[in-house]
Amino acid sequence: MKATRPKGKSWQNYKVAVTGINARAENPGPGCAVARCIQEHPLFKGSIIGLGYDALDAGLYARHLCNNSYLIPYPSEGEEALLYRLAQIHKSEGLDAIIPCLDSELQNFGRLKSELQLMGISMLIPSRDQFNLRAKNHLSAFCESIDVNAPESKALSNPTFFDTCEKEGWKYPLIVKGIFYDAYIVHSAFEAKSVFAKLVSTWGYPVLVQKLVIGDELNLAAVGDGKGNMLGAVTMRKKALTEKGKAWAGVSIVDDGLTRVAERIIGALSWRGPLEVEVIKGYDGKIYLIEINPRFPSWIYLSHAVGRNLPVAVLKLLSGLTDLELSEPTSGTFFIRHAQELIVTLPEFETVLTEGRLAPQMVQDQIIRSA
Amino acid sequence: MEELMSRAGGKVPTRERLSQLAVSETGFIFDPQTGQSFSVNPTGLIVLDLLKRGSTLDVASNSLADRCGIPTEIASSSVEAFILQLGRYL
Numbered sequence: 208m209k210a211t212r213p214k215g216k217s218w219q220n221y222k223v224a225v226t227g228i229n230a231r232a233e234n235p236g237p238g239c240a241v242a243r244c245i246q247e248h249p250l251f252k253g254s255i256i257g258l259g260y261d262a263l264d265a266g267l268y269a270r271h272l273c274n275n276s277y278l279i280p281y282p283s284e285g286e287e288a289l290l291y292r293l294a295q296i297h298k299s300e301g302l303d304a305i306i307p308c309l310d311s312e313l314q315n316f317g318r319l320k321s322e323l324q325l326m327g328i329s330m331l332i333p334s335r336d337q338f339n340l341r342a343k344n345h346l347s348a349f350c351e352s353i354d355v356n357a358p359e360s361k362a363l364s365n366p367t368f369f370d371t372c373e374k375e376g377w378k379y380p381l382i383v384k385g386i387f388y389d390a391y392i393v394h395s396a397f398e399a400k401s402v403f404a405k406l407v408s409t410w411g412y413p414v415l416v417q418k419l420v421i422g423d424e425l426n427l428a429a430v431g432d433g434k435g436n437m438l439g440a441v442t443m444r445k446k447a448l449t450e451k452g453k454a455w456a457g458v459s460i461v462d463d464g465l466t467r468v469a470e471r472i473i474g475a476l477s478w479r480g481p482l483e484v485e486v487i488k489g490y491d492g493k494i495y496l497i498e499i500n501p502r503f504p505s506w507i508y509l510s511h512a513v514g515r516n517l518p519v520a521v522l523k524l525l526s527g528l529t530d531l532e533l534s535e536p537t538s539g540t541f542f543i544r545h546a547q548e549l550i551v552t553l554p555e556f557e558t559v560l561t562e563g564r565l566a567p568q569m570v571q572d573q574i575i576r577s578a
Numbered sequence: 579m580e581e582l583m584s585r586a587g588g589k590v591p592t593r594e595r596l597s598q599l600a601v602s603e604t605g606f607i608f609d610p611q612t613g614q615s616f617s618v619n620p621t622g623l624i625v626l627d628l629l630k631r632g633s634t635l636d637v638a639s640n641s642l643a644d645r646c647g648i649p650t651e652i653a654s655s656s657v658e659a660f661i662l663q664l665g666r667y668l
Contacts, residue, residue: 423612444613458613488612538610539600 218522222300224256224293224328227308227502228266228273232546233449237308237505239265242272244511244518251519256300262559268551275300278563286315290322297326304329304525306481306518308502310387313338329525331430331480333501340476341499343384343415350496353475355468357496358382358420358487362413369399372416382417385410390452392419417497422489424497425462426454427469428504430520431478437470439520439533441510446541454506455544459513461536464494472499481521509542589665596630599668609668616667621646625657626664635661 223245227236242255257266257273260281267276277296280288289312296302305328307316316323317335333341340349343360350357361368361377373379383399384390385406393399399416406414429440442465447456469484483500503518510517514534523531559565600608605623608615618626624645628638635657643653 446613460613461610538613539608 216303216526218519218526218528219250219252221253221303221522221526222256223253223522224258224296224300224302224305225266225273225308226258226279226305226312228257228259228264228269228276229261230265230269232544234451234453235505235544236264236266237503237507239269239272240505240508241306241308241503241518242266242269243508244516245522246272247511248516248519253303256296256302258296258305262556265549267559267565268549268555276559276565278559282309282312282315286318289315290319293319293323293328294326297328302326302328304522306330306503306521307332310501313501331433331521331525333431333476333478333480333482337476337478338501341472341478341482341501343386343498344413346496346499349475353471355471355496356493358418360415360417362415363403364412364414366400366403366414368416369393369396369403372396377416377418380419382419384415384417386413386415420487420489420495420497422487422491422495425460425465425486425488425494426457426504426506427465427484427486428481428507428510428517429469429473429484430481430517430524431473431476432524433477433479435474435477437473438524438531439510439515439517440466440469440536441507441513441515441517442466442536443506443509457506457509457542458538459509459536459540460538462488464488466536468494468496472496481517506542506544509540512542513537513540590661591665591668593629593632595668596626596664599626599630601626601630612668614667621656622660625660629661 225238225242227238229236230239242257245251245255254274255272257276258279259267259276260279262278266273279292307313307330313332316330317332317338320330320332323330339345344362347357347360380392380394381399382390383393383402383406387410389406389409391402393402403414424445425442427440427442430438432438442460442462443457444460445454445457449455465486468486472484481503483504485498487495487497489495507517520531520533555565598610600610605618605620606615607618621642624642625638628641639654639657640650642657643650
């Protein structure tokens with residue numbers, strides 16, 4: 208099998224598939240923001256294909272973001288089902304690149320990297336080793352190996368830990384986290400065990416417990432080139448949170464300490480692809496690493512606003528460009544997230560449910576027929 | 579400034595720290611390192627502007643005394659109090 212993507216095709220004309228286009232107001236996936244970054248770049252003339260998991264993923268119907276949209280199988284169905292579906296979509300669309308935007312799907316995409324490359328579809332994603340080393344349950348050991356502070360954390364498979372943890376120095380409040388997503392602050396053993404059960408039923412074992420560090424929460428998004436270099440970091444401080452602790456308002460800042468920590472992480476892992484580094488800057492001035500997310504964050508549109516459009520940087524890297532034309536880091540640009548209703552017609556919804564796709568012409572025809 | 583630092587310890591912002599602040603004409607201040615923003619009143623703005631330009635505490639106090647028509651001693655203690663207050667935000 209030969210690569211179908213013509214060599215030397217400009218990123219500006221790419222057909223790019225983007226996942227994670229769910230957009231629940233309190234905890235949106237990053238896909239819609241990634242699509243928006245690319246669509247709003249003045250030089251982009253290609254198209255975005257939205258890949259959703261649920262017929263209610265808003266990005267499927269967001270015409271200003273996704274030119275065409277498709278449903279794909281949930282990550283739990285495995286990589287073979289994903290490959291089969293992607294091959295179908297590729298036959299219709301002729302994809303050049305995919306930007307996976309969810310932690311839970313990255314391992315499947317990672318296993319399919321060679322097959323997709325042979326089909327002419329590129330991805331800038333971490334290797335399995337890179338992905339595993341930064342995983343939540345390995346984070347403490349990784350931080351120790353690169354001399355970065357991290358709050359003490361532990362992987363749990365038994366909730367009885369919460370009954371006796373205070374005797375072992377784990378004082379409440381503590382943070383309890385799912386292996387892929389979700390984090391809750393708990394103030395008692397009762398509350399902790401209830402959260403434990405909820406996280407196990409959603410994300411499986413293990414559940415992670417972490418000591419709480421008091422300070423300011425800072426987030427950094429960047430792209431690793433796979434050779435140990437960090438490209439185009441954008442740092443944000445959360446100004447207001449949703450109930451889930453996600454940013455609904457934030458501001459760009461420049462924090463040299465965090466930048467150095469992120470450079471050390473990317474250098475140590477030779478990270479390839481997008482990532483988000485979440486830290487707490489403690490009131491003692493030290494930076495404590497909380498999480499490394501192996502994908503763009505949902506606030507990534509801020510990167511476009513500060514002249515460091517990281518999703519477009521990924522496309523440029525995939526096309527072989529080395530000059531990413533990123534502006535100098537700047538501070539003082541705010542974002543405020545807001546919820547908005549997308550209007551979906553019955554034929555559109557029906558087409559997604561029955562055919563797993565939404566093509567504009569087909570929908571247009573149905574609307575005309577039903578008028 | 580350095581003298582005040584030795585008296586008050588780590589709560590006094592350094593000149594380098596002050597020079598990083600983005601200050602608007604109306605006294606709105608944005609700290610690019612932390613993302614915090616706050617406002618100072620017109621007299622605070624006069625002092626902050628002078629300190630950012632490298633003035634000593636004495637020069638800032640004398641200038642404030644001249645512009646506001648108050649005794650230098652009062653201006654001096656006000657400037658010190660202002661800097662210590664600023665230190666709690668930075």
